[in-house]
Amino acid sequence: MTRGLATYLGEERLRAWNEAIADRYSVRSYRKRPVRAEALHRIEGLLAGFSPLCERARGYLVVQDASRIFTGYVGPLGKVTNAPAAVAFAGDFHLPRYMEAIGYLGEGIILEATSLGLATCWMTGSFSKDRVLARVNLPPGWKVIAVTPLGYEAKGTTLGDKALRALLKSDTRKPLSEIVTGLPRPRWPKGLKEAIEAARWAPSAGNAQPWRFRVDRDGVTLSVDTGDVGFDSVKRLSCGIAMLHFEVACSASGIQGSWRFPRPGIPIIAKYRYA
Ligand SMILES: Cc1cc2nc3c(=O)[nH]c(=O)nc-3n(C[C@H](O)[C@H](O)[C@H](O)COP(=O)(O)O)c2cc1C
Structure with a gap:
């Protein structure tokens, strides 16, 4: 049994997340502009989790050369470009429900980012786990499962972005x-x-x-x-x-x-x- 989310997050933040659910969509092309320090600070506050349901997961903020984490497949399809920052999501894979915990925690971070005007995209592919591991310190027995870029959406959607959105409906x-x-x-x-x-x-x-x-x-x-x-x-x-x-x-x-x-x-x- 868990207590209600409002206990941990407060009503105001919950309202912002509820609005962000409707505003969020995946963005793969970014402007080179760095993410505002204040927004990074807010994201940092959530990395260790925001309720007991996050216990088996954690986020890691990557700012240095974040764009180099992302790799491409099938030409430009699915490739994240110019992301000024990223969050890597990891979990304790010895425990059941670590994947649910990663989804729950990671989406909290993504809704917070959305409410701060940042664009995001869950990615389980098209990134280099080795390059993430070179930048973050994971506890033993944990593995990196997914990442999201963080930043500001580039003006004008690329053909690759449009094709991917159409392919995935x-x-x-x-x-x-x-x-x-x-x-x-x-x-x-x-x-x-x-x-x-x-x-x-x-x-x-x-x-x-x-x-x-x-x-x-x-x-x-x-x-x-x-x-x-x-x-x-x-x-x-x-x-x-x-x-x-x-x-x-x-x-x-x-x-x-x-x-x-x-x-x-x-x-x-x-x-x-x-x-
Ligand atoms: C767990 C997860 C993994 C994903 N992995 C990728 C990925 O590797 N590459 C990619 O381009 N998009 C990836 N996506 C984004 C989905 O394609 C996208 O969420 C879906 O098409 C719905 O579009 P929307 O996010 O714009 O609503 C992933 C999404 C989730 C939740």
């Missing part, structure tokens, strides 16, 4: 009818539709949207769609992102509750039990 999401089961909509508590919408618009690797929701009288169960749900599955990371979006939007709608975790090894990620 990044501007769309699966309909609610495909990802939600359980109680019919008229029996949902007030604000739940908005919370599920917030989770639905979460970013995911390859825009695969591997989350499924079952709405019951006492709460909402989040599961992985199918297939690979090992502890190392990137689907778990994407579900951690959706958990944060859901919880932030629940707080904004006045739905009180907390996450409960099942025993490891089944496709259920967590259940949000109403208080």
Whole structure:
């Protein structure tokens, strides 16, 4: 059981994150302008986590030569250019749910960055782990899973950016009818539709949207769609992102509750039990 996010973040920051959910999108081309020191300071404050759900994960800020972390594949597709800073996300891979923790913590950092006017992009590919490891000091048994560039979006989208967004259908999401089961909509508590919408618009690797929701009288169960749900599955990371979006939007709608975790090894990620 966990306490509500407002306990750790305060109402004002939660409101800013809730707005950032709608404003956020992935940006791969940046201006060379450095990130404001004050914004970096705010991000730094979140790197060690902002609630017990972040415990198995951590962010590492990279400012020196951050752009050199990013590598390209298929020509310009997916390549991050000119990022003045980055955050690398790492987790303790000996523990179950470290991937969910990385998603949850990392998305908090990404929503904070968005609320500060910064652009971001979750990346599990197209970066050099060796170059990250040369810049950060990881505890033994931890590994770097993902990075995000941080900076200001370049004016004018490149053809590569447009092609990638079209390929991944990044501007769309699966309909609610495909990802939600359980109680019919008229029996949902007030604000739940908005919370599920917030989770639905979460970013995911390859825009695969591997989350499924079952709405019951006492709460909402989040599961992985199918297939690979090992502890190392990137689907778990994407579900951690959706958990944060859901919880932030629940707080904004006045739905009180907390996450409960099942025993490891089944496709259920967590259940949000109403208080
Ligand atoms: C865990 C994760 C890994 C991702 N990895 C990459 C990546 O390696 N390269 C890339 O260009 N985009 C990557 N993305 C960005 C997704 O393609 C993007 O979030 C998705 O298409 C939805 O678009 P949006 O973020 O603009 O809403 C990743 C996103 C997530 C959440």
